[in-house]
Amino acid sequence: MAFTLYSLIQAAILCVNAVAVLHEERFLSKIGWGVDQTVGGFGDEPGIKVQLMNLVRSVRTVMRVPLIAVNAVCIVLLLLFG
Amino acid sequence: MDYTATQSGFRQQPNMRLRTSLVDGSEGSQLFEDTSGAASGPQKGFSNQQARPQAEGFPGQSILSDPMSNLAMAYGSSLASQGREMVDKNLDRFIPISKLKYYFAVDTVYVGKKLGLLVFPYMHDNWEVSYQQDTPVAPRFDVNAPDLYIPAMGFITYILVAGLALGTQNKFSPELLGVQASSALVWLIMEVLAVLLSLYLVTVNTDLTTIDLLAFSGYKYVGMIVGVVTGLLFGRPAYYLSLLWCCVAIFVFMIRTLRLKLLSEAAAEGRLVRGARNQLRMYLTMSIAAAQPIFMFWLTYHLIR
Numbered sequence: 001m002a003f004t005l006y007s008l009i010q011a012a013i014l015c016v017n018a019v020a021v022l023h024e025e026r027f028l029s030k031i032g033w034g035v036d037q038t039v040g041g042f043g044d045e046p047g048i049k050v051q052l053m054n055l056v057r058s059v060r061t062v063m064r065v066p067l068i069a070v071n072a073v074c075i076v077l078l079l080l081f082g
Numbered sequence: 083m084d085y086t087a088t089q090s091g092f093r094q095q096p097n098m099r100l101r102t103s104l105v106d107g108s109e110g111s112q113l114f115e116d117t118s119g120a121a122s123g124p125q126k127g128f129s130n131q132q133a134r135p136q137a138e139g140f141p142g143q144s145i146l147s148d149p150m151s152n153l154a155m156a157y158g159s160s161l162a163s164q165g166r167e168m169v170d171k172n173l174d175r176f177i178p179i180s181k182l183k184y185y186f187a188v189d190t191v192y193v194g195k196k197l198g199l200l201v202f203p204y205m206h207d208n209w210e211v212s213y214q215q216d217t218p219v220a221p222r223f224d225v226n227a228p229d230l231y232i233p234a235m236g237f238i239t240y241i242l243v244a245g246l247a248l249g250t251q252n253k254f255s256p257e258l259l260g261v262q263a264s265s266a267l268v269w270l271i272m273e274v275l276a277v278l279l280s281l282y283l284v285t286v287n288t289d290l291t292t293i294d295l296l297a298f299s300g301y302k303y304v305g306m307i308v309g310v311v312t313g314l315l316f317g318r319p320a321y322y323l324s325l326l327w328c329c330v331a332i333f334v335f336m337i338r339t340l341r342l343k344l345l346s347e348a349a350a351e352g353r354l355v356r357g358a359r360n361q362l363r364m365y366l367t368m369s370i371a372a373a374q375p376i377f378m379f380w381l382t383y384h385l386i387r
Contacts (some may be wrong), residue, residue, distance in 0.1 A: 003268040004261075048362075051283045 013067075013074055019059045020067055028056070185230035185293060187220040195225045196232055200304045201328065203335040210342055226339070230293065233300020240266065240303045240381075243310050247385035250314060266381060273299050273377065277370055281344075284362050288343050298336065302374045305332050306382050313386040321386045329375035336371035 028034045033049075035057050173179065199206055211226045212219050221229040244262045248254045274295050281288070305328030313321025344367050345360065 003265045005264055005268060008268045008271060048283050051285060055282070 010074070013070060016059065016063055016067060017071065019056055020063055022056060022060070024057075024060075028053075181291075181293065182230070184218075184220060185228070185297065187222050188229050188231045189222050192221055192225060192229070193232060196221075196229070197304060199225065200232075200301055200335060201308065201331050203331055203338065206338075209338050228294050228297035230297050230300070233297055233303060236300060236303030236307060237266065237270075239307050240310075243307055243314075244385055247310055247314055251387055269377060269381065270296070270299055273373065276373075280366055280369075284359075284366050286344050286363060286366070290343050298339065299374075301335070302332050302378050305329065306378050309378070310382050310385050318386055325378065325382065329378055332374045332378065333371050336374055337367060340367045340370060 022028055024034060029036070033053050033056070035053055170179075209226055212224045218224075218227055221227040221231075241259060241263045245254060245259045248258055248262075274292065277295050277299070278292065281290070305325070308328050309321055309325035312324040345363050
């Protein structure tokens with residue numbers, strides 16, 4: 001219950017890490033969540049699953065490099081200050 | 083003797099300055115003589131007569147009446163204004179200040195009506211936000227427009243009331259205020275992020291901005307404060323009753339406000355529209371509205387024991 005902003009940041013880093021480690025061809029395609037499996041419908045009904053797949057793919061694309069830096073900083077801070 | 087020496091010394095200094103433009107070096111010995119506390123009295127009076135707000139002792143006084151120091155002061159103030167411009171420009175990139183000003187354009191009548199609406203939304207008929215040439219009207223003119231004044235004030239008041247309530251339980255310490263504040267802030271941020279995520283997943287085309295969502299999530303603090311204050315005044319049953327009333331009121335308020343923004347026009351008018359997408363939107367509206375009473379209870383039950 002006693003949350004701090006720092007714990008929120010840590011939780012966010014962990015969640016983004018979890019999304020970033022989902023491998024495209026080893027895992028996501030196997031369970032039918034690969035981006036080549038989105039049906040390119042032209043209607044305005046993308047559906048939740050397609051949106052989620054797009055979200056996962058975009059998070060992985062965008063956050064891969066910044067996550068390296070953020071994780072390094074987080075590791076150093078945790079080593080220094082516990 | 084000391085006073086006259088210093089006073090005459092000070093009165094001589096302006097004349098000296100008229101003759102020589104650079105005087106900093108020559109005042110060294112004079113300045114060091116006047117380090118006694120007794121000399122600071124008349125000298126401070128002298129500086130007050132000069133009406134210099136920054137006179138901190140004799141070095142300051144002599145420096146300020148110097149043309150070089152005028153230049154330095156002007157340069158310093160121009161630097162400060164440049165720095166402020168730069169900060170404003172960069173800050174505007176991260177936090178849209180001009181958009182924020184819209185949300186604080188409130189007046190007393192609006193705040194009163196909105197607070198009444200938050201506690202008793204059952205008699206209000208027209209929940210639409212009125213527009214003026216594509217831009218929403220300022221909250222001052224439309225009671226349905228979201229604002230950030232009430233959520234901000236409600237948040238601060240909630241923290242103070244929480245401190246008060248914890249004090250009645252003999253659990254208060256000043257750090258606890260900070261803990262409560264950051265805790266409530268974290269829950270608020272998580273709620274806004276969750277709503278944003280679910281809005282993205284359901285692909286709702288809405289003109290709800292993040293700040294609007296922040297405003298709507300902040301309205302529950304009003305109900306929380308009412309519940310906690312009645313609980314402090316009248317005991318636990320009163321707390322439960324008033325919290326129940328405020329929870330139902332916030333639920334109805336959120337549903338009626340979000341219905342117009344999230345649902346399609348046909349569904350918003352009350353007609354039953356079939357279709358998976360509209361159903362999903364209805365569920366989304368209901369869950370956003372249902373999350374408010376849950377948070378209201380979660381954030382206040384530990385305050386009334």
